[in-house]
Amino acid sequence: MAGQRGEYAKSARRREEILDAAFTVFSRSGFTGATVSEIAREVGMSQPGLLHHFDSKLAMLEAVFERRDQSALDILSGRRDIEFLRGLVEISRRNHEKRDLIRLYTVIAAEATAPDHPAHAHFQRRFHRVLGGTQAAFEEAQRLGLLKEGVDPRAAALSSIAVTEGLQLMWLSGFDEIDMAKGAQIHMQQFLTVPL
The missing domain is CATH 1.10.10.60 (Homeodomain-like)
Structure with a gap:
């Protein structure tokens, strides 16, 4: 044994x-x-x-990204509404220490926009999962009266993900002054009635 x-x-x-x-x-x-x-x-x-x-090579790539995603899932585990959004800010904060991993993710994500790329389905699933979780957090915030009047939870989730991804790309491109966590926090705060 x-x-x-x-x-x-x-x-x-x-x-x-x-x-x-x-x-x-x-x-x-x-x-x-x-x-x-x-x-x-x-x-x-x-x-x-x-x-x-x-x-396969694809199996290795998926396992590399599973390791990356697991640390994010650990941060988000059990969080809902505002706490989930705070978890997203924490992930952005930790990503600042993982430049090589963020660069790899960004390069492969760009390659995988081609529908025939072997990792295309992986990234589609990942974006749907991230969007779904973020939208659910904004919807829960809305039910609790923590979302500003007139804010659409899906639109808030889409723009929050887009801002986070865009900040990462700019940071990788040499804009070292970018604070990804602060940028994500400022963006999401505009939708909320309580401090994030």
């Missing part, structure tokens, strides 16, 4: 090493330019050995 647990731990560690290597290669080459053999070389494995852990 102890041997099985040891093998599982070793395999889990190896998967994390592969994801670190995939992150490096995707950051350098984008998804389209990256190859499985390049990722295998980066981690010091054979290509068949790597494919034992992840059956």
Whole structure:
């Protein structure tokens, strides 16, 4: 039994090493330019050995983004209405320390706007999930009387996501003075009757 647990731990560690290597290669080459053999070389494995852990380049990309998304989900877990929106601001604050990860996300998200891109469906699902959660938070705020009169929760959610994504892109483009968390907070505050 102890041997099985040891093998599982070793395999889990190896998967994390592969994801670190995939992150490096995707950051350098984008998804389209990256190859499985390049990722295998980066981690010091054979290509068949790597494919034992992840059956495709897309599976590695999705796992890299799942790690990214899990930290956001941890922040948002159990939050509703205003607290959910505060969680979004906190995610923007933490993203300031993850420039390489945000750059990778932005590059792949741009590539994946092409309908035939292998990650297109992944990004569609992600944006729908983020939009749905943000819209639900604004709707709950509205039910609690915390949303300004006449504000449409869906429009508020769409513009909040657009501002957050746009601030990230500008920050990556060299506008280092941008405070992404403050920008997101200021934008969402305009819809609310209480301090965010």
